[in-house]
Amino acid sequence: MTTIVDKDKSSIVIGSGDDRIAINLKQLTTPDQTESTAFSSILVEMGGIEIEIRRAKKKTPVRSASVTYRQNNHNKKTKAEEKLKLSQPPYWDYSMLYGPNMWSRIFPQLQRKKFQSPIQIYTDLCEYEPVLARHPFIFETDENCCQTLENTGHSFQVSGQGYSYITGGPVLDEYQFLQFHMHWGANDNEGSEHVIDGVRLPAELHIVTWNTNQYRTPQEAMASEQFGGLLVFAILIKIIPSDNSDIGKLFDHLSKISHKGEKRNLDHNIVSLRNLMPKKMQNYYTYDGSLTTPMCYESVRWVVFRDRMGISKRQLGQLRQLKYTCKTDKTTNGYITRNFRPLMPLNGRMVYRSFA
Template identity: 60%
Template sequence: MATVIDNDTQSIVVGNGNDRIAIHLKQSATDTVQNQSQSLLLTSILIEIGDIEIQIRRSTKSKNEYRKENILPTSTQSPAIAFHNGDLQKKPATEEKSNANPAYWDYSVVHGPHMWSKIFPHIQCKKFQSPIRIYTDQCEFDSQLARHPFTFKFDENCCQTIENTGRSFQVTGKGSSSITGGPVVDEYQFLQFHMHWGANDLEGAEHVIDGVRLPGELHIVTWNTSKYKTPQAAAASDQFDGLMVFGILVKVVPSDNQEFAKFIDLLSNVTYRSEKININQATIALKNILPSDTQAYYTYKGSLTTPMCYESVCWIVFRENAGLSKRQFDQLRQLKYVCKGDHSTNGNISQNFRPVMPLNGRTVYRSF
């Protein structure tokens, strides 16, 4: 058994690999009566048992908010319990779907990741889904990866627009780009990048590395232009060479990330779902978003982490992390999944990540 204390989080880990059980206790300081002293308030507990995750977290809602929703806890001394995928969200009025169209999905309990296989039945047959847990000591070192380093070429028009999709932000463009090398033999082209995050600093990343889940993960999505005519055809191919997605895990750091600030500071212009703006030429340089060491990474065959969850992805998860300040993470959490004018709910996108999926016999390779 190992106990790890990191700032305000204490982790207790028993076993390893698929037999591993981890309990993460997150605390924060809270003022006592008349601010004379501080005590630690247990804010969340995350329990990981194999591929199962259970989270219990203290609700941030006030007593009056519970009264309005007619769900006031029986004891005001007891914290509310919420499941891993967030509070039970009411579907925004602007996105109400009829029963004839069951394809609506989000990250709530009702339409979230645990329900996707019911909303999209074909997912039930899929065995090589993403994200996954990665343990470095269980990965297979592939010396060939170092002999075929990545080459990235992006022009200044790759990032032309930023949009609130209602599930994240998304940056796209029509500039010329080329990505070669690594575990693939074909040429790939930049399609878009987006990000996943959580309601707090204990969760948010989709991939979990060596038992640690960071609060964010940025995905750079590219598609195979050598074999497919369109990005849609590449994604729907269900061939593991259709897409190549680069995952950059993001941690909390003391100061702002100046490169990431170039798009995070634009988010106030796309607060609501479907809002979209143009980006000035050369504002965002993709090469500066990539980690300094792009040759150290994990790679495996997997899927998109959002519906339709096609198994057409060669995943590249960089070893090197990026960093955002707490202020920048808070900016992400101000994005809303509702359209402007919809006041049926506060609508903040606070948890937009999929839980880890079973490895099901796949091999994860590493280049380092």
Template identity: 65%
Template structure:
């Protein structure tokens, strides 16, 4: 058993590999008038993750009254005016949009199967746990190196989707090689992160979950006429997603800073701006070594979770500073003008899914 404290988070890990159980405990801020306030528990058991998070409402109530709300309290006691209004807005949204989803306890990943019944029958979902020693080395991957040819005008718009930021573009791009023989074209990139530095990445490599993961999404132009057709094809050659894991470094990532400097213009959900020519260069966000990676057949990690993805998870990581990760958590999942307290995108990753007999290949010894 190992106990690894890190500021306001403690992790308890028992066992190794698939027999490992990891419990991450995160406490809220404390002062002289309150004791420790536990805000989240993440329990990992092999391919299963269970997360228990205290709601923002309960945390705010605690800070105000120094007591914890209990499930036995009536709504008139549990909700203040702002919270009740938030609850009413969400219920109104669900009534008008029954396919609404997010990363909360009520409408997050563990509820997606009920919101979208089609997901329940899917077997080859992403993300997954990847153990290097259990991956199968494929020498042919090295014999077909990736060609990642994109022009400087590939990234044309920046948008807050309410779930993450997203950069899209239709500039020239030609991507092939590695495990695929068809030609792919850049569609968009976005990112996943967590409430603290011990979570955020979707793929877990050798038992380690990093604080973030960048996804570069490309679509098969050889077989499909539109990105939508490629996504909905339910064929593993429809989409190819490049996953770049994020690690914390002491200084800012200057290339990523060019993106973060624009976040003040897309603070709220639905806000979107055009990018000037060459503002964001996709090739500068890619690892220097794009020939060393893990690959497997899987799915999108957001609804409808279509099983149409060939995943490429690079071994080389991207470094961001803690300050830069904190900037990501300032983006809002609400529209401008919504009378909702907080509303930040502070967690937007899906828990790992069962492998269900799939083979994960690696391009390196």
């Protein structure tokens, strides 16, 4: 049996599979003006039966909660999952209690997934695919793609609503920019999620785009569990002696979002998406996999560039000053220092390379 309590203690999920109980909690004020915690709704699923209990909005002389009972033998799982979506999602992070080694317990559906990311890539074992080099990337974006900078508690994230048109390489459909973020380690010998030829670098940049030909929204593309719903560009990061000016202005803004939940608007000259991409975009590895954070949807076609981006030790230190705690949290000043997922098994997947 699995019991999950989210971080703010507003919901509890007990059990897994088809037998689950979801309890939503809320703060109530009693007649003597003291606060107490009580349930707002309970959903019980057992086999083909669902029982839902909700707290009544008005006082009645007969009952203090409304109860709904229904029998469903055909589509029981879908309706139960829709109900569970109403509760707060389970809390996750990169710690021992809620980190990658516990994600399959926090999210039982991960136990059924086989094509996860990141992976170890060995160049000699990749299949050379000449057609990739003959199908170059088109990567067009405007200055409004990078409008906001946010501390998500897991990384920084840059997003925007500007024009973008991305296609080519291993895909034929058109894609639109969604966001970019980074992963890094506590020291200079770890941090990248993908490992190439046995070498793990200190950080990795992910540029996330979504398929606008096949899906109406980024969320639909993400949850499709169809490879190619998302196209994610991965750029591994190495240390260089001096600061990287292409990303330097952005990194200087990180101190303004040091706490989780903090968000700032960006001027159009702070960072250019195109300048973050390698000059030799034609050299890359590609494979089908997943997002590397929960819910780890298997909807990603990965492009892992062969060329690396360089940043200085000072700039790497700026990343490690970001915190996973809110500004109002007085109990800890925890820093985000190790936000990468361990390597996942390949499980028979083929990795292709565009270069000989």
